[in-house]
Amino acid sequence: MTGITIRQLVPDDFAIMREIRLEALQLHPEAYSSAYEDWVKFSEADWRAKLNAPVFAAFDGDKAVGLIGLWPQAGARTAHRAIVVMVYVKSEMRGQGIAQKLMQVVEAYARDNGFTQLELSVLAENKTAWQLYLREGYTEFGRRPNWISLNGEMFDEVMMLRSVAENA
DSSP: OOEEEEEEOOOGHHHHHHHHHHHHHHHHGGGGGHHHHHHHHHHHHHHHHHHOOOOOEEETTEEEEEEEEEOOOOOOTTTTTTEEEEEEOOGTTTTTSSHHHHHHHHHHHHHHHTTOEEEEETTTTOHHHHHHHHHOOEEEEEEEEEEEEETTTTEEEEEEEEEEETTT
């Protein structure tokens, strides 16, 4: 993973996020609950607003090659939780530990910002991502049958969580 850096994106980085997020949704529609057709319609203001929550990108030089986001929960009873979203590494960069490093950066950010629990969801058929999350300490806590429909096929969603509390 020589030369790979990870940094948090800011609203002025909206074009970086837009490019890599749309690539992920277009090339791998079976991996996400979100649809390219919905995200491609977002305005610049919409993309900038998405960067109000922490989003991190992995870079190979100045080229973004990976993405991960965190959606903190804000309610009085749920502020200890955050949801990991948009996990993606470009196909040609896979197998180099970039996804693991992105996960670790998000987990450190969550811990440093007072979150004690991370949650995520993965489509049951996405075995590669599911295995990554298991290796990173996530456990399954539920399923949503027929969560998305893609080209007439139904996909279940697996919900997973992990404690990131200091004493966990």
